[in-house]
Each structure stands twice: as structure tokens, then as C-alpha cells.
Amino acid sequence: ASRFQGVEQGPPIEVFLLNRLFTEDTFQNKVNLGVGAYRDENGKPWVLPIVRKMEKQLAADETLLHEYLPVLGLEQFCNASVAMLLGEDSPAIAAGKAFGVQVLSGTGGLRVGAEFLNKHLKYDTFYYSTPTWENHHLVFVNSGFTKPRSYRYWDPKTRGIDFDGFIEDLKSAPENAVILLHACAHNPTGIDPTREQWVKIADVMEERKLFPFFDSAYQGFASGDLDGDAWAVRYFVSRGFELLCAQSYAKNFGLYNERVGNLAVVLNESAHVARIKSQMTWIVRGMYSNPPAHGAHVVATVLTNKQLFDEWRDHIKLMSTRVMQMREALRSELVKLGTPGNWDHIVKQIGLFSYTGLNQRQCEYLIQEYHIYLLKSGRINICGLNPGNVQYVAKAINDAVTK
Numbered sequence: 001a002s003r004f005q006g007v008e009q010g011p012p013i014e015v016f017l018l019n020r021l022f023t024e025d026t027f028q029n030k031v032n033l034g035v036g037a038y039r040d041e042n043g044k045p046w047v048l049p050i051v052r053k054m055e056k057q058l059a060a061d062e063t064l065l066h067e068y069l070p071v072l073g074l075e076q077f078c079n080a081s082v083a084m085l086l087g088e089d090s091p092a093i094a095a096g097k098a099f100g101v102q103v104l105s106g107t108g109g110l111r112v113g114a115e116f117l118n119k120h121l122k123y124d125t126f127y128y129s130t131p132t133w134e135n136h137h138l139v140f141v142n143s144g145f146t147k148p149r150s151y152r153y154w155d156p157k158t159r160g161i162d163f164d165g166f167i168e169d170l171k172s173a174p175e176n177a178v179i180l181l182h183a184c185a186h187n188p189t190g191i192d193p194t195r196e197q198w199v200k201i202a203d204v205m206e207e208r209k210l211f212p213f214f215d216s217a218y219q220g221f222a223s224g225d226l227d228g229d230a231w232a233v234r235y236f237v238s239r240g241f242e243l244l245c246a247q248s249y250a251k252n253f254g255l256y257n258e259r260v261g262n263l264a265v266v267l268n269e270s271a272h273v274a275r276i277k278s279q280m281t282w283i284v285r286g287m288y289s290n291p292p293a294h295g296a297h298v299v300a301t302v303l304t305n306k307q308l309f310d311e312w313r314d315h316i317k318l319m320s321t322r323v324m325q326m327r328e329a330l331r332s333e334l335v336k337l338g339t340p341g342n343w344d345h346i347v348k349q350i351g352l353f354s355y356t357g358l359n360q361r362q363c364e365y366l367i368q369e370y371h372i373y374l375l376k377s378g379r380i381n382i383c384g385l386n387p388g389n390v391q392y393v394a395k396a397i398n399d400a401v402t403k
């Protein structure tokens with residue numbers, strides 16, 4: 001008998017399962033609206049030309065070795081990431097109150113940050129939006145947080161934010177609760193608070209002494225504007241909040257599998273930086289010892305060179321524009337078909353995703369009858385759409401809604 005025979009089968013991860021089913025599907029006009037990755041107008045993955053260029057350059061550079069990076073990563077990468085998030089002219093950076101830790105993409109930043117808060121500040125309660133990215137819960141629980149709580153966010157009736165519910169839940173949160181906030185392009189709903197709403201959120205969080213942990217997985221990708229997409233984080237910093245922010249380069253650099261990320265830490269006193277860094281070092285040391293170098297080199301080189309940076313900005317502009325065009329196209333096809341319901345939310349939402357409002361039965365129908373793969377929550381990845389399939393998808397949605 002094996003010692004392992006008692007191990008039970010775990011449940012599948014919905015988006016990875018969906019991806020596999022899509023790959024195995026032999027239907028010619030199949031459409032993948034599941035996984036959160038960019039696709040070009042031909043439905044193909046897109047390696048950013050700037051990334052290809054950097055990789056060729058790195059491959060030719062014989063001075064680059066495969067020596068370990070420091071535990072907290074490549075310093076130039078961390079500094080450039082924090083500057084991208086807070087702005088070059090950030091007073092917090094000038095005052096030495098902000099620093100970064102290179103981590104394994106956005107998930108790694110959340111994981112290291114959460115473990116730090118749990119271990120060293122003894123925080124045990126975290127709040128996530130309903131709905132949220134499905135991994136938030138697991139990452140925080142695995143980091144030692146024992147009190148998962150949720151705050152209201154999506155209102156299916158208005159297909160917008162339940163702002164009163166959100167504020168009410170913040171008001172009843174205990175002091176030091178960690179509030180997980182999506183910096184921009186909320187996943188999965190695609191609906192962000194307005195600037196006026198962010199002000200109110202900050203007011204309540206300040207009053208209730210809550211701790212903001214931002215998740216920034218789409219800076220620049222959401223609107224094409226790096227500064228605009230970082231507005232909420234910068235606003236909180238300007239109000240004097242101490243906070244963490246997990247930054248991912250998966251989407252905006254298309255570096256999904258390279259696991260490139262930064263955990264930005266903003267304090268109100270520079271005197272604490274050295275001690276916090278020393279403890280972050282021990283957390284990373286015990287988790288994976290030190291981060292990989294390749295992706296961080298690519299990103300750091302681009303972010304610190306004006307010309308390369310501008311090239312990259314054009315790429316994110318192109319990606320975000322294509323997403324917006326596909327939102328328009330899908331809505332206009334549905335309107336043309338006279339599909340019952342209001343579809344304005346598709347163009348009001350931002351980022352990679354649209355929360356369509358389709359119910360689980362309709363989603364399953366789309367998968368079974370039309371080979372259109374989407375999450376059962378009704379979330380679709382907008383860039384799975386392209387001029388060649390948007391009519392097909394709209395007709396299928398129309399059928400699912402009217403049948």
C-alpha cells in the first residue's frame with residue numbers, strides 16, 4: 001500500500017480546466033473567452049515586440065550570468081516599478097518612504113505581503129470584494145489570515161457597484177482589517193469606483209483604521225494611461241496611508257509565465273525601511289529564497305530607458321485600444337440583433353474582462369452549443385474577441401438569452 005493512497009482528488013481550477021477543454025475541442029470556430037491573457041486580432045497570443053527585442057539583446061550579452069539575484073531582487077527593477085506606480089515625482093519616494101521587493105508576479109506579491117502583515121503586524125482579518133479574482137481568498141488564507149471577510153461590490157441589478165453596501169461593510173470592519181482593493185480594471189467585473197467614490201472609501205478606511213492592500217495587475221493595460229490607472233494608489237499615498245501594492249507585469253508586458261512582479265511598500269516613516277526589508281528577506285528566504293532574473297531584466301531595461309519606454313507605452317496603448325474596440329463591437333452586434341436587455345455595461349467596463357450578466361445556464365449553453373468558452377460567472381475575456389468572431393459570439397449570446 002502506498003502512503004499516499006489517502007490523498008483525495010482536489011477540485012479543478014476553473015480557468016485552467018476551461019483552457020484544456022478549449023484546446024481539446026476540434027470545432028473550427030471555437031472561441032476562448034476564458035483565460036485572462038491578451039490575444040491579437042487573429043486570436044493569437046502576442047509577444048510584445050519590445051520584449052522580443054530585449055530578449056535578443058539579453059541573449060547576446062555575454063556579461064549576463066546566471067548568478068543568484070539578491071533575496072529581494074534586482075534593485076533597479078524594484079525602484080523603476082515603484083516609480084511607475086507612484087509617479088517619478090512622488091514625494092514618498094523622495095523622502096525614502098517607499099521601496100519595492102521583486103516577487104513572483106502579482107500572486108507572489110500578494111503572498112509575500114500578506115505573510116508579512118500576518119507575521120509581523122499580527123493582522124488576521126482580510127476583506128475581498130464580492131466577487132473578486134478567485135485566488136485572493138486562497139493566497140491570504142495560506143499566508144496565515146484566519147478571518148476572511150467580504151465586502152459588497154457588484155450589484156447585478158444595476159450591473160454596477162453596490163457602493164452603499166461597500167461603504168457599509170467597510171464601516172463595520174474591525175480596526176487593522178486588511179482591505180484588498182483592485183487598483184484598476186476590477187477582476188472580474190471590469191467596474192472601478194469613480195474618483196469621488198475612492199475619496200469616500202479612503203475617508204472611511206482612515207476613520208476605521210483599515211489597511212489598504214492594492215492589487216495592481218493591469219496598470220496601463222486598463223486605459224492605456226499608466227498614470228490614470230495608478231490614480232487610486234497615488235491618491236491613498238497622498239492622503240498619508242501606509243500601504244502595500246502587488247504589481248504584476250503579466251498583462252502589461254505580456255510576461256505571464258516569467259512571473260515578474262513587484263511588491264511596493266509605502267510607509268510614513270523612512271526609519272522603518274531597513275528593518276522591514278530585513279524581515280521581508282526572511283519571508284522570501286523561507287518561501288523560494290530569491291526571484292528569477294530574466295523577466296526583471298527585460299522590464300527594468302525598458303522602464304529605465306526613455307526610448308524603450310515610449311515603445312512599450314505604444315504597445316499597451318495598442319492592446320487597450322483593441323480591447324475597447326471589441327467592447328464596442330460586441331455591444332453594437334447585440335444591439336443590432338435586438339438581444340433583450342441593456343448591453344451598455346460592456347462598454348462601460350474596463351480592462352480585460354466583461355461581467356456579461358449571463359447566468360450559469362446560459363454560459364453552459366454557449367460552451368455546449370457554440371464552443372464558446374467562458375467562466376460560469378459570465379465573465380468573458382474581451383480580447384478573445386476579434387473582427388472574425390465577434391458576430392458569431394453575439395449571435396450565440398442572442399440565442400442563449402432568447403431561447
Ligand code: PMP
Binds near residue numbers: 106248
Ligand atoms: N490579481 C488580479 C486581479 C489578477 O487578475 C491577476 C491575474 N489574473 C493577478 C492578481 C495575478 O496574476 P499574476 O500572478 O499572473 O501576475
